[in-house]
Amino acid sequence: MPFALGPRATSAGYRLFAFDKAGSTNAEAMSRARDGERGPAWFVTSEQTAGRGRRQRAWIAPRGNLASSVLEIIDVSPSVAATLGFAAGLSLESALQKLSIEANLRLAGSDRLKYSLKWPNDVLAGQKKLSGILLEAEAVPGDRLAVVVGIGTNVVGAPEGTPTPATSLSALGVHVGAEELFSALSDAWVEFRGIWDNGRGFSEIRKLWLERAAGLGERVAINTGTMSIEGTFDTIDETGCLIVRTAEGKRMPIAAGEVYFGAAASVGAA
Template identity: 65%
Template sequence: MAFSLGPRAASAGYRLAVFDRIGSTNAEALARARAGETGPIWLVAAEQTAGHGRRQRSWISPRGNLACSVLEVIDTSPAVAATLSFAAGLALEAALRTVSLEARMRSPGSENVTFHLKWPNDVLAGGGKLAGVLLEAETVAPDRLAVVVGTGANVAAAPEGMPYPAASLRDIGIDIGAEDLFGALTDAWAEFRIVWDKGRGFGEIRRLWLERAAGVGQHVSIRSDSSTISGLFDTIDKDGCLIVVTSDGRRVAVSAGDVYFGAAASVGAT
C-alpha cells in the first residue's frame, strides 16, 4: 500500500511528496520553504533517520512507523502560529480514533482504545506515549511564516530505552499500517486547520483540546531546565500555556517543559 492523501485533503488543494528514506521530513519541508515552496504540501517517509522532537530529542522512525510533516505558509505572528500545534494534536487524535474504529470493524471484539492529549504535543494510549507533534516556523517574507508541523507515530513498534513509557498501535491491538494513519491524518488536519482559522478559532480548538486532555484536575509537575513547578493542572489559557494552581493558591502559566502526572509527578520533580 502506498502513501496517499485523504480525499478531503486532496480536494482542499494539498500536495504530496513521498520519500522512501529521509533524514527528517521537517528539515526537508523547511529547506523547501527557504527555496520558495509555499505549500500547502505534505511530506511523508517510509523511514526517517534523523528526526527530532522538542528540545532536539532524537525521534527515529523505522519502517512501519509514521513520520510526516505538513508545510503551510501563513500571514500570522509566531505566537499565534504556535497555537496551531493544538489543532495538530486534535487532528492526530481524531485520525487515531478513525483508524482504531476501522481496525475494530475488521476484527470484531477488538478492544476499544481511548487516546488522550498530553500537553503540549503528545498523544497517549495504553499507558505510554504513542505519538508526538513538533511545530517549527521560519520567517520567509515580511509577515509571512513558513510553518511546518511534524508528526511521528509509533504504528508498528515503540522505541526502547526511553526516559518515559512508550506504546505502539500494534502493542495495543490496533493492526493498521502507517499509510492508513497518514491518509486519516491528512483529512483530519484539513478539518482542524479550517477550525483554527489563522488563530481566530483557537477558542474552539482550546475547548476541544481540553475535552481530550490527560491530567486535567490532577497533580502535575512541569520540569523546564533547572526549575520545576508543581500543583494542579487547571486548564490551558488563550495562548496555549498550561495553567498550574500551586499549593499556595497561585495560578502559574507555563509555556514549555516536560509534564509528569500523578505518582510520576513526584519522580519528575526530583
C-alpha cells in the same frame, strides 16, 4: 500501498511529497520553504533516519512507522503559530479514533482504545506515548511565516528509554499501515486546520483539546529545565500555556517543560 492524500486534503489543494526514506521530514519541508515552496504540502515517509523531537532529542522512525510534516505559509505571529500544535494533536487523535474503531470492528470483542492529548505535544494511548509533534517556523519573503508541523507516530515499533514510556499501534492490536494512517490524518488536518483559522478559532480548538486532555484536574509536576513546579493541572489558557494551580492557590502559566502526572509527578519533580 503507496502514500496518498485523503480526499478532503486533495480537494483542499494540498500536495504530497513522499519519500521511501528521509533524514527528517521537518528538515525537508523547511528546506523546500526556503527554496520557494509555498504549500500547503505534506512531506511523508515510513522510514526516518535523522528526525528530531523536542529539546533536540532524536526521533528515529524505523521502517513502518509514520513520519509526516505539513508545511503551511501563513500570515501570523510566531506566538499564534505555536497554537497550531493543538490542532495537530486533535487531527491525529481524530484519525486514530477513526482507524481504531474500524480495526476494533474487525477484532470481535475488542474494547475501543482511548487516546488522549498530553500538553504540549504528545498523543497518548492509555499512559504511553504514541506520537510526538514538533513545530518549527521561519520568516519567508512577504512578511509571512513558514510553519512546519511534524507528526511522528509509532505504527509498528516504539523507542525505549523515553521520559514517557512509549507504545505502538501494533502493540495495541491496531494493525493498520503508515499509509492508511497518513490518509486519515491528512483529511483530519483539513478539518482542524480550518477550525483553527490562522488562530482566530483557537478558542474552539482549546475547548476541543481540553475535552481530550490527559491529566486535567490531576496532580502535575513540570520540569522547565531551570526549576520544578508542582500543583494541579487546571487548564490551558488562551495562548496555549499550561496553568498549574499550586498548593497555595496561585495559578501559574507554564510556556514549556516536561510534564509528569500522578505518581510520576514525584519523579518528575525530583
